[in-house]
Amino acid sequence: MNNIYIYDGDFISLLNTIIYLIKKNRKPDNIKSFEYTPTLLDNTINLSIPRNEKIIEKIRRQFGKYVLRILYCIFLSEEENKELILFYLFKNTLKYQNQVLYYRNLRCVSEGMRIANYVIHESHKMKGFLRFKELENHILYAEMEPTNNVLFLVSSHFQKRLKNEYWMIKDTKRRIISIYDKKNFYIVAEEELKSRITKESKDEKKIEELWKLFYKTIGITERKNDRCRMNFMPKKYWKFMTEMRDEL
């Protein structure tokens, strides 16, 4: 039988579970969120560990901001065994402290860094490729469908950049929306905000046409290079990009 430990689905509860397992010297076959559907060979164990939020601060102090960021980014990925990788990475972090990420010969470090970089790169890409529309109620509204769960990272970017605007960003795959009220942003389920997503404002089409015109004009015909464009801007992102939708 495979021993599968179950956690609440968020970062803090995963860390709490991992630390508990390490303390008790248990070796999980895997760690999964509560949404996991067990197979016939799985023996699921729900530890119901009391939630300890101080763990974040503790990791930051003991191992540094960078290690915490990498751990969090791994958690945001869609990698199948991310929890198990985090388990081994954390175990090694206790051993090597803030130097752990230099041990690239360890599989959990090299794999963990690969996954974290993928998440960081994708969130950077989304910061550029995201397209807002202005709605009738003057709220800016954007949709995206990233492979990884980068809504939090993307939202903190726009919190600084579009500080004096109301905006909403929807992750259509995960059906969650981040909403910003000119102070903080909150991530909620799509259903709670459905009524706020109104029609586009009356100038929206005009601005979109202006942007599409700029996009078409700025490319140099003599240097046309579809392959290069696709490398930098994969097709999976085109669906929500104003200037690319027509080319799909």
Next chain:
Amino acid sequence: MKMDLQEKLKILADSAKYDASCSSSGSNRKNKEGIGNVATSGICHSFASDGRCISLLKILFTNCCIFDCKYCLNRKSNNIKRAIFTPEEVCTITLNFYRRNYIEGLFLSSGIIKSPDYTMELLIKTITLLRKKYHFNGYIHAKAIPGANQKLLHILGFLVDRLSANIELPTENGLKLLAPNKNSRNVASIMEYVKQNQNKKYVPAGQSTQVIIGATKESDLEIMKKSEDMYQNYHLKRVFYSAYIPINKDNLLPTLEHPPLVRENRLYQADWLLRFYKFKVKDLLDSKNPNFNILVDPKTDWALRHLKEFPKEINTCSYYDLLKIPGIGVKSAKRIFASRKKITLHFEDLKKMGVVLKRAKYFILCSGKYFTKREWFKKEFIEKNIILEEHLLKKKNYEQLRLF
């Protein structure tokens, strides 16, 4: 007749597109009570059909010009439609695009209308409006107009993140031939002034310039020498190289079938070697080899000519030696340098660190081991293999391209 915004944007973006620069990095303007901030790393918002990044709204204020540079679309003697924005129009487009996250900021350049001073005043007026009235804190790159009063350069520098003045042609002769109204001293004096005054408030992202490749007969050596000089003397952040595209017919201009894109690519690669890899132009080119090898990149070419310095032992050679190995970049060199203090590195570890092993393997040892039999470490063998790999890659790319 009044022109609408659509038509103006079309004309003035079309005339601006040959400027290569579109980077938005190096500054870190914060969002005070307004709209926008600058991401230090720079952000690409889209990629044009030619594969170049679109980060800034790249437009000319006007394409009217009193100059008659042979290579330029906007030269006085061309019979094309002319347009001019108003400062408010530029602000409207910039702000509306920025709010929707289409762009990272504005790149405002201009043809010379009436006089350099008059043109520069128009740019200042527009950017002041954007910064002061609309509290725009996004990235702004403006063109400094050669020949304008230094006082204007002073004002403009405090409003923008980056300034640039294009030298366009690497030698004085080339300039005399193709851009008789331009004077290289004017460009140099702008660069000198910006260098003297640059700080966190004045042109925080530094200055850049652009050189056209292939419109005149200069060799790569002459171009790179000029770049090296400018990096040293004026602390430029970037020199952009722009393959010449024949827009105008003129018997002083060469007739090219295709723009020299591979050559442009080699110059960029070499430019990186100068800025981040501690290479000097004299390492890469000399009067016997004044042009880059089209078949392999400049670093590999250098390594093949200096094979006696190789193979280098990954676990012990210095950081600067790591940088000289083809297939190892700045990031992977740093990773290797940090990791090898803790562990001994083997070939399979290098792959995990982002080393391009298929290139690097010919030039390195890992704890004394070569990737294949040691007696194959010979110039003929390595050169043949690398060129073959490049060729196969191109062929593969070509075949994939045909699927679309």
